[in-house]
Amino acid sequence: MKKLTLAILLIFSCATAWAADFAKGLAAAEAGDFVAALIEWKPLAEQGNAAAQYNLGTIYYNGDGVLVDHKEAAKWFRLAAEHGKAEAQFDLGIMYANGQGVIEDDKEAVKWYRLAAEQGNAGAQFNLGVMHATGEGVPKNDKNAISWYRLAAEQGFAAAQSNLGHGYHLGSGVEVDAKLALLWYELAAEQGSAEAQFNLGVLYEHSGGVMTNLTKAVAWYRLAAEQGVAAAQVNLGLMYQNARGVNKDNKEAVKWYRLAAEQSLAQAQYNMSVMYQSGLGVIQDEIYSYMWMKFAAANGHLEAKKYKDILAKQMTPQDISKAQDLARECVKKNYKDC
Numbered sequence: 001m002k003k004l005t006l007a008i009l010l011i012f013s014c015a016t017a018w019a020a021d022f023a024k025g026l027a028a029a030e031a032g033d034f035v036a037a038l039i040e041w042k043p044l045a046e047q048g049n050a051a052a053q054y055n056l057g058t059i060y061y062n063g064d065g066v067l068v069d070h071k072e073a074a075k076w077f078r079l080a081a082e083h084g085k086a087e088a089q090f091d092l093g094i095m096y097a098n099g100q101g102v103i104e105d106d107k108e109a110v111k112w113y114r115l116a117a118e119q120g121n122a123g124a125q126f127n128l129g130v131m132h133a134t135g136e137g138v139p140k141n142d143k144n145a146i147s148w149y150r151l152a153a154e155q156g157f158a159a160a161q162s163n164l165g166h167g168y169h170l171g172s173g174v175e176v177d178a179k180l181a182l183l184w185y186e187l188a189a190e191q192g193s194a195e196a197q198f199n200l201g202v203l204y205e206h207s208g209g210v211m212t213n214l215t216k217a218v219a220w221y222r223l224a225a226e227q228g229v230a231a232a233q234v235n236l237g238l239m240y241q242n243a244r245g246v247n248k249d250n251k252e253a254v255k256w257y258r259l260a261a262e263q264s265l266a267q268a269q270y271n272m273s274v275m276y277q278s279g280l281g282v283i284q285d286e287i288y289s290y291m292w293m294k295f296a297a298a299n300g301h302l303e304a305k306k307y308k309d310i311l312a313k314q315m316t317p318q319d320i321s322k323a324q325d326l327a328r329e330c331v332k333k334n335y336k337d338c
Helices: 016-030 034-046 050-062 070-082 086-098 106-117 122-134 142-153 158-170 178-189 194-206 214-226 230-241 250-261 266-278 286-298 302-313 317-332
Strands: none
Touching: 016 034, 016 050, 034 050, 050 070, 050 086, 070 086, 086 106, 086 122, 106 122, 122 142, 122 158, 142 158, 158 178, 158 194, 178 194, 194 214, 194 230, 214 230, 230 250, 230 266, 250 266, 266 286, 266 302, 286 302, 286 317
């Protein structure tokens, strides 16, 4: 769940005395004195001030100056939500979706998301799109998902832009349109969305025709890979290994495969095995090749399951035992520096 943030604007319809006390609480919160903020806001919240109710919910959710108390947070969010405060409706929806302070209930989450979304809350619009896409709390409906993603995307919500691009890329809820996929992916990618950066790489590498641009594919894969996207790390490694959009560089390929393999991605582990078996970018080593092939097989790579047995037949029992010892040590280190 996102870290909830304090409401920073006064409700202009509130009484002057309320506004003054709310401002005192806000000044205290901005100074990091949440206990003082709580003292100022609680009486206002008890009198029905929705902004104060929302901020109390935020304080209890985040544990700012108090112990974390999701039940108390949900109580205050609900009161603010019932007064029509969109941020509270959105956050209450998240709490229902995650079962925090309330019994998990996807239908109730959808109810609150919808109320916030109809007021233009981009996060709620995005989450409502996800619920429609996955069929959680509502019947699965890709067209409805796209409609909600579009509303959030038009407000600049990066995750929604990425998902809208994905819809156009794969034809999910809309007709396939590579140009529109590119447009929405780029808007999200420029905001730092790693998912969109990866998908842009895929689009530029595999779209075919005039859109194919391997140099751009490499650039977007790299940005996503640097953010830790394992699939992007593997694809970037493949680009280096196969000289697609960059000069051939097996050492660089191994670097990126290794990073993805450390995240337990089976394809990357398989590729590491191949590199060690062939001595590409690393010193040839059948023991390390077997170790990585064993990991890939354990993580569900179908070809690895076959080749693991083939490699074993070419090794001595002592070498297999050594590879197994290395594998155990590698697991203890969470695949780091193996």
